[in-house]
Amino acid sequence: GKMCLFLSQNSQPAIRGDDITVKSYKVESRITSRFCHTTVKSSVVNSGPNAQSIGFNVQIPKRAFITNFTMNVNGIMFVGSVKEKTVARNLYAQARARGKAAGLVRYGTDMETFKTEVHVPPGSKIEFELHYQEMMQRKLGFYEHSLYLQPGRLVPQFQVDVYIYEPNGIASVETPNTLGEHFSGMAKLTSSKDKAHVVFKPSLQQQRKCENCTTSAIDGIFTVKYDVLRDSNAGELHVSDGHFVHFFAPANLSPLPKNIVFVIDVSGSMWGVKMKQTVEAMQTILDDLTLDDYFSIVDFNHNVRCWSEELVPGSTIQVAEAKKYIQNIKPNGGTNINEALMRAVQMLVKASNQGMIDPRSVSMIMLVSDGDPTVGEIKLSAIQKNVKKVMREEFSLFSLGIGFDVDYDFLERIAMENRGVAQRIYTSHDASDQIRRFYSQVSSPLLRKITVQFPEDSVSDVTQNHFDKYFSGSELVVAGKVLPSESTTLNSFTTAFADRLDLSLQTEADYLELDAALAQQQHAFTGFARQMWAYITVNQLLAERSLAPTAGKKRKITQRILTLAVEHQFVTPLTALLVESEEAKERLLADSPRDPKQGLQMVHSIPLWVQMTTPAPPSHAERPLPDHITIGVVVNGQLVGSKRVEEKEKVNTYFGTISLFYCGKVKKYISKVHGFLFEPHAMIPVCFRVKVSIVKDSKVMVTVDDKITVMVLLHRVWKKHPTHVDFLGLYIPNNNQYSSQAHGLIGQFGQEPEVRVFNLHQGADPLKKEATMEVKGNKLVVTRGWQKDYRRDKKRGSDVFCWFIHNSGKGFIDGHYANYIVPRLDSFLPLPL
Numbered sequence: 001g002k003m004c005l006f007l008s009q010n011s012q013p014a015i016r017g018d019d020i021t022v023k024s025y026k027v028e029s030r031i032t033s034r035f036c037h038t039t040v041k042s043s044v045v046n047s048g049p050n051a052q053s054i055g056f057n058v059q060i061p062k063r064a065f066i067t068n069f070t071m072n073v074n075g076i077m078f079v080g081s082v083k084e085k086t087v088a089r090n091l092y093a094q095a096r097a098r099g100k101a102a103g104l105v106r107y108g109t110d111m112e113t114f115k116t117e118v119h120v121p122p123g124s125k126i127e128f129e130l131h132y133q134e135m136m137q138r139k140l141g142f143y144e145h146s147l148y149l150q151p152g153r154l155v156p157q158f159q160v161d162v163y164i165y166e167p168n169g170i171a172s173v174e175t176p177n178t179l180g181e182h183f184s185g186m187a188k189l190t191s192s193k194d195k196a197h198v199v200f201k202p203s204l205q206q207q208r209k210c211e212n213c214t215t216s217a218i219d220g221i222f223t224v225k226y227d228v229l230r231d232s233n234a235g236e237l238h239v240s241d242g243h244f245v246h247f248f249a250p251a252n253l254s255p256l257p258k259n260i261v262f263v264i265d266v267s268g269s270m271w272g273v274k275m276k277q278t279v280e281a282m283q284t285i286l287d288d289l290t291l292d293d294y295f296s297i298v299d300f301n302h303n304v305r306c307w308s309e310e311l312v313p314g315s316t317i318q319v320a321e322a323k324k325y326i327q328n329i330k331p332n333g334g335t336n337i338n339e340a341l342m343r344a345v346q347m348l349v350k351a352s353n354q355g356m357i358d359p360r361s362v363s364m365i366m367l368v369s370d371g372d373p374t375v376g377e378i379k380l381s382a383i384q385k386n387v388k389k390v391m392r393e394e395f396s397l398f399s400l401g402i403g404f405d406v407d408y409d410f411l412e413r414i415a416m417e418n419r420g421v422a423q424r425i426y427t428s429h430d431a432s433d434q435i436r437r438f439y440s441q442v443s444s445p446l447l448r449k450i451t452v453q454f455p456e457d458s459v460s461d462v463t464q465n466h467f468d469k470y471f472s473g474s475e476l477v478v479a480g481k482v483l484p485s486e487s488t489t490l491n492s493f494t495t496a497f498a499d500r501l502d503l504s505l506q507t508e509a510d511y512l513e514l515d516a517a518l519a520q521q522q523h524a525f526t527g528f529a530r531q532m533w534a535y536i537t538v539n540q541l542l543a544e545r546s547l548a549p550t551a552g553k554k555r556k557i558t559q560r561i562l563t564l565a566v567e568h569q570f571v572t573p574l575t576a577l578l579v580e581s582e583e584a585k586e587r588l589l590a591d592s593p594r595d596p597k598q599g600l601q602m603v604h605s606i607p608l609w610v611q612m613t614t615p616a617p618p619s620h621a622e623r624p625l626p627d628h629i630t631i632g633v634v635v636n637g638q639l640v641g642s643k644r645v646e647e648k649e650k651v652n653t654y655f656g657t658i659s660l661f662y663c664g665k666v667k668k669y670i671s672k673v674h675g676f677l678f679e680p681h682a683m684i685p686v687c688f689r690v691k692v693s694i695v696k697d698s699k700v701m702v703t704v705d706d707k708i709t710v711m712v713l714l715h716r717v718w719k720k721h722p723t724h725v726d727f728l729g730l731y732i733p734n735n736n737q738y739s740s741q742a743h744g745l746i747g748q749f750g751q752e753p754e755v756r757v758f759n760l761h762q763g764a765d766p767l768k769k770e771a772t773m774e775v776k777g778n779k780l781v782v783t784r785g786w787q788k789d790y791r792r793d794k795k796r797g798s799d800v801f802c803w804f805i806h807n808s809g810k811g812f813i814d815g816h817y818a819n820y821i822v823p824r825l826d827s828f829l830p831l832p833l
Contacts, residue, residue, distance in 0.1 A: 012113070013152020016055035019048025024157035027147055031164045032518070033238050033245060034136040034143060034228075034477075035528040035535070038064075039129065046124045055117040056128040059148035062112055064134035065535065065570035069579055072127040073118060080579040082569040084562045086641075133570075135535050138227070138249060138475035139441055147222045149179070154207050154216050160200040162224045163523035167514055168236050169193050169229035175200075178223045182209075187222075197523070198224050234505035235452075237492050240514045243529035244459065244482050246452055246492050246507075249475040253446040254499045257292035257361040259311055259351060261344040265369035265402075267301040270331040274370055274402050274427055281435035282326050288443055289314030294357060296347055297322055300340035301333030302375040311351045337369060338377035338386060341397075345390045352392070360497060362445040362469055363395045364420070368435070369411070370402040380410045387414055396420040396469065398442055400435060403427045409546075417547055419468045444472035447503070450496040452478045458490060459483060463536045470496065479533040488512060534568035542572065635659070635710060635744070636822060640725055654727030658712050707737040713790055729790055745813065745820045757782070757803065773803060778811035 015022050023043040030037050040058050060066070071078040114130055136143035147160060164170065173196045175187040187200045200222060209217045230236065233250035262285075264278065289295055294311040295318075298304060307325045312318045344365045351357050377383055391397065397418035399411040402425045412422040423438045425431050447470040454462070462480035470476055482490060494505040518526050525531075541561045548554035558574060565575040640656030703709045711731040717724040730746075738750030756774040763770035769784045783804045788797035808817040 012055075012057045012115075012150070014057055014150050015042060015044055015152055016057065016117075017044070017046070017052055019046070019050075019052075020054055021045045021047045022151065022153055022155045025151050025155045025159075026157070027149070027160045029145060029147065029162045030523055030525040031136060031143075031145060031162070032521075032525040032528040033165075033167065033240075033532070034138075034247070035133070035525060035532040036136055036145060037067075037131065037133050037525045037528075037531075038147070039131050041127065041129045043125070043127045046120050046122055046126075049122055051119060051121045053117045053119045054126060055115060056130075057113055057115045058130050059113050059150070060130075060132050061134055061146060063137070063539075064132040065538075065565075065572060066114060066130065066132045066577060067569045067571070068129075068131040069114070069116070069577055070129045071116070071118065071579065072125075073120060074124050074126075078579045080577045082566055082571055082575050083578050084566060085574060085576045133531055133535065135477070135532055139473065140437070141473040142225045142227050145224045145226075148220075149222050150219050151216055154204055154214065156204055158202060158207060158218070160198075160222055162196075162198040164191075164196040164198075164224075164226060165518075165521055165524040166194055166226075166228045167238060167517060168231065170196055171227045171229045173198070173224065173226040176223050176225060179218065179220045182217045195521075196226065232505075232507065233503075234507040235492065235494060237490060237507050237509035238514055238529060239482055239490050239509045239511050240518060240529040241527060242482055243533045244480055244490055244509070245529055245532050246478045247475055248450070248452065248470070248477075248494060250446065250470070250503075251472070253472075253501075255444045255446060255472065256448065256499050257290075257294075257358050258443075258445060259294040259348060259357050259361055259363040260289075261296050261298060261311070261347055261365045263298045263300070263340050263344050263365055263367045263369075264326075264329075265301075265335060265337075265340075265367075265371070266299045266329050266331045266333075267335040267371065267374070268332045269335075269371050269405070270402075274431070275329065275331050277427070277431035278368055278402070278435065279326050279329070280432040281439070283323055284432075284436050285439045285443075286314075286319045286322055286326075288439075289319060291315055292358075292361075294351065294361075295322075297325065298340050298344050298347075299326075299329060300336055301331070302336055303333070304336060304339045304343050306343065306347075309347075311347060311356065334375035335369070335371055335373050336376040337367075337373040338383045341365065341367065341383070341387050342390065345387070345395065348395055349390070349392065360448065360499060362448065363392075364442070365395065365397045366439070366442075367397065367399040367411070368402065369399070370406050372405075372407050372410075380407065384410070384414050384417065388417055391418045393419075394448075394468075398422070398438075400425050400438060402431070413546055416543055441474065442471050445469050446472050447496040447498050450476060450494065452476070453493045453495075454480075455491055457483060458485060458487075461533070461537070463533065464540055477532075477536065479529070479536050481533065482511065531568060534564050534570070538564050538568075538570060538572060635730075635746075637728075637730070640727065654725065655730060656725075656727065658728050658730060709733055709736060711791075713794075715790060731789075731791060743814075745817075748814055771803070773805070773812075775812055780805060780811050782806075 014025065021044065023045060025042045026040075028039045028041075038060075042056060044054055044056075046052060046054060056071075067082070069080045114132075116128070118126060120126060136145060145162060147162075149160070151158065164173065170191060170193070173189060173191050175189060175198055177184050177187075183200075183202065183206075186202055186206065187198055190197050202218070207216045207218055209215045228236075230249060230251070233252070235246055235248035235250075238245045238247075262282070264282075266275070270278070286295075291313055293314040295314055296309075296311050297307040299307070307322060348363050348365070352363070357363065372378070373380075373383065377386065387397065395418065397415050398420040399415045399422045401408045401411045401422065404427075406424070408422065408424050415422040421442075423434075425434045425438075448468070450467045450470050452465045459480045460483055463478055465478045467476050478492075488511045489508045490511065491506060491508045494503070494507075496503045496505075518524050538561055541557050541564075545554055545557040545561065548557055561572060561574055564570070565572045571577050636659045637655040638657040639653040641653050699711060699713045701709060701711045709732070713729040713731065714726065715729055716726050732746065736750070738747070740751065742748070742750035753775055757771050758774075759772040760769055761771070763783055765783075771782055771784070773780045773782045783806070784801065785804050786799040786801050789800045790797040792798060805812045810816070813820075
C-alpha cells in the first residue's frame with residue numbers, strides 16, 4: 001500500500017477517513033510497581049466504495065517511550081522493531097519513497113501524537129496496535145495515569161482497562177471525572193489490598209453527545225490517580241527478573257527552611273495575560289512563605305531591578321510589600337536573563353557568606369520567563385556556563401517557561417545542570433494554577449543530600465543514587481541489576497539530612513518472593529523491573545548527553561543509549577521503529593524528529609534491490625516449463641549504506657544481502673547479518689547439479705553444473721567503527737561459461753564487449769590518471785583506480801587496477817541503471833531489457 005506523510009499541530013481524532021467503520025477501540029494499561037505498559041488497539045474497515053487513506057493517531061504522554069507498533073492490513077502483518085536510526089534508515093535508504101506515513105508530533109499539553117496513515121482498497125480490514133511504556137511519577141502525593149481518548153466517532157466496542165498491581169498494597173485509587181459531566185460515574189473501580197482494576201466501557205448510546213446525535217462525546221483525558229501504602233520511611237525494595245528498584249518517599253518530617261529568589265521576566269512580551277497570570281500565581285506563592293523562610297524578588301527586562309537587595313524573612317509585612325511591588329509591574333523592553341540570574345545567585349551567596357541562612361536550609365532560584373535573551377549576553381551556551389560557574393552546589397535552579405515562543409530546551413538544560421527541574425506553562429485560563437502547582441511540588445523540601453547504597457558486589461549498573469533534595473509528595477527511585485550471590489536477600493542503606501535530624505535507614509527484599517507473586521497475577525506487567533531500570537538509565541543518559549562537554553563524551557553516551565534502546569525496544573530521539581511485513585516487502589519507519597517541534601515521523605518506502613544477473617536458459621531444455629517459472633541462475637543483491645556521520649556526507653553503499661536462485665525454485669540467501677543461511681524452498685528436481693560450500697562467518701561458494709561459480713565473502717569491520725559496516729563481496733571467475741542470453745548489471749559482461757582505451761592524461765587526483773574509453777559506439781571519460789580483492793588477504797586485501805566509469809555506467813551498460821532495480825530480492829527482470 002502507498003503511505004502518505006501527514007503531520008499537523010492540532011489535535012485530531014484517533015481514526016481518520018471517510019466512509020469507514022471503526023469496529024473497536026480498546027486501551028489497556030498494566031501498571032506494576034509504578035511502571036506502566038499501555039496498549040492501544042483499533043480495528044477499522046474501509047466501508048466506502050473507493051481506496052482511501054485511513055489514519056491512526058494516538059496521543060501519548062511526553063515521558064513515554066513507544067515500544068512497538070503493529071498493523072494488520074487484510075491479513076498481512078506489519079511488525080515493528082526498534083533499530084538504531086542509521087540502521088533503520090539504511091534498510092530503506094536507497095529506496096525512492098513511494099509515499100510516506102507519519103508518527104509523533106508535539107502537542108499542546110504534556111502529550112505527543114503518534115500518527116500513521118495507510119492507503120487501502122475498499123473493503124479492507126485494518127487492525128492497528130500501539131504499545132508504549134513509562135514510569136509513573138509521584139507528584140503532590142499521587143501517581144497520575146492519563147489516557148487521551150478521542151475516537152472521533154461512535155465505536156460499537158469501546159473499552160478502557162487500567163490494571164494496577166502494587167506488591168506493598170494500594171493506599172487509594174480514584175478516577176477523577178476529567179472527561180466531563182456526561183460520563184459521571186461511568187468508570188467502574190474494583191480493588192483489593194494490592195490490586196485495582198478500572199474499567200470504562202460506555203455503550204454506543206452512552207457515547208452519543210445527545211440522544212439522537214451521531215457524534216461522540218468522548219474527547220479528553222481519562223485519569224486514574226493512586227498512591228501506595230508505605231509501611232516504613234526506609235523505602236520499598238522490589239527485586240524481580242535479575243533487577244531491583246528502590247522507591248523512597250518518606251513522610252511525617254517537618255519541612256526544611258528555604259531561601260528563595262523569584263526571578264521574573266517583565267519584558268514587553270510578558271504583557272497581557274502572561275503577566276496577569278504570573279502576578280495572580282505569585283500572590284498565593286508568597287502567602288505560603290513562613291517566618292523561617294527567606295526570600296527576595298528580581299524582576300528584569302533589559303535592566304535588572306531588585307525589590308530588596310538582600311534576602312528578607314517571610315513575615316506578613318514583607319509578604320504584603322512584595323505582593324504590592326509585583327502588582328505594580330508594567331512589562332516592557334528587552335530580556336536580559338544572564339544579568340538577572342547572576343544577581344539572584346549573588347544574593348544567595350552573600351546571605352550564605354554572612355551566615356544569615358541556616359546551613360540545613362534549601363536555597364533555590366525560581367525563574368519565570370517567556371522568551372530568549374535579547375539584551376546583554378544572548379548566547380545560550382554562554383549563559384549556561386556563567387550560571388554553572390557561580391551556582392554553589394547546594395543551590396537549585398527551577399525554571400518555568402511560559403508559552404510556546406520560549407526556548408524550553410535551554411530552560412530545561414540550565415535547570416537540570418543546577419539540580420532543578422523545568423516546567424512548561426501553557427498560556428491558558430489556568431496558567432496561574434499551573435505555576436502554583438509547580439511551586440507546590442518544590443515548596444516543601446524535607447531532606448537534603450540523600451544517598452541510597454547497597455552492599456559491595458551485590459548489585460551493578462545502578463542508576464543515579466545521590467540526590468540533592470527530596471520534596472514532600474514526590475518520590476526518589478533507584479534501579480539496577482542484581483548480581484548472583486549465595487544470599488537470597490538484597491539490602492539497601494539510605495542516608496539523608498532532615499530538619500535537625502540525620503537519617504540512616506535500611507531495608508531488604510527477597511530475591512524470589514516478588515517473581516513468585518507476579519507469576520500468580522493475571523494482569524501484571526512481569527518484565528517491569530528490567531524495563532524500569534532501562535527507562536531510568538536511558539532518560540539519565542539523554543540528560544547527560546544534552547550536557548556533554550565534548551564531542552567524544554557525547555559519542556560514548558550516544559552509543560550506550562543506542563545499545564539500551566535497541567535491547568529494550570524504546571523509540572528514543574536516537575532510535576527509530578522500523579515496521580515491516582513478514583515478507584519485508586513493505587516497510588514503514590517511525591522516527592523521532594530532528595526538529596523537536598515536529599515530533600515523531602513515519603516514512604514509508606520499499607527497499608531497493610539490484611538485479612545483477614538475469615536468467616540464462618540451459619543449453620538443453622529437459623521439458624517445457626510454464627513461462628512464469630524461470631530457468632537458469634539469478635543473482636540479486638540488496639544494498640546497505642555506511643553509517644552516516646555528517647548530514648551532507650556522501651553515503652557509500654555495499655551489498656548487505658545477496659541471493660542466488662536457480663531453476664526458479666530453490667532459493668539461496670546469503671546475508672551478512674545472520675551468518676549464512678541455506679534454505680531450500682519446496683525442493684523440486686533441480687535441473688542442474690549444484691554444489692554449495694559454506695564456511696561459517698567467512699564465505700559461500702555456489703557452483704552450478706560445474707560451469708558457473710559464484711563466491712561471496714563476508715567482510716567484517718570493527719563493530720564500533722564510526723562509518724564502516726559489514727558487507728559482502730561478490731567474486732565471479734573469468735572462466736565461467738554463460739549462455740549468450742546472460743544479462744543483468746554484471747551478467748551482460750559474460751560476453752565481454754570490445755573496448756579501446758586511449759588519450760591517457762593527468763586527472764584531478766594526481767594518483768589517478770584519466771583516459772577516454774570507446775565502447776558500444778560511445779566515448780566515455782574513465783578514471784584509473786583500484787579495487788580491493790580480499791580472496792587471499794582477508795584483512796588488507798590486494799589492489800586490482802581497473803577503470804572507473806562515471807554517471808552510473810551510462811553508455812557502458814545496456815539501458816539505464818534504474819532498469820536493473822527490482823522490487824524484491826526474489827524478483828526476476830523480464831528479458832530482454
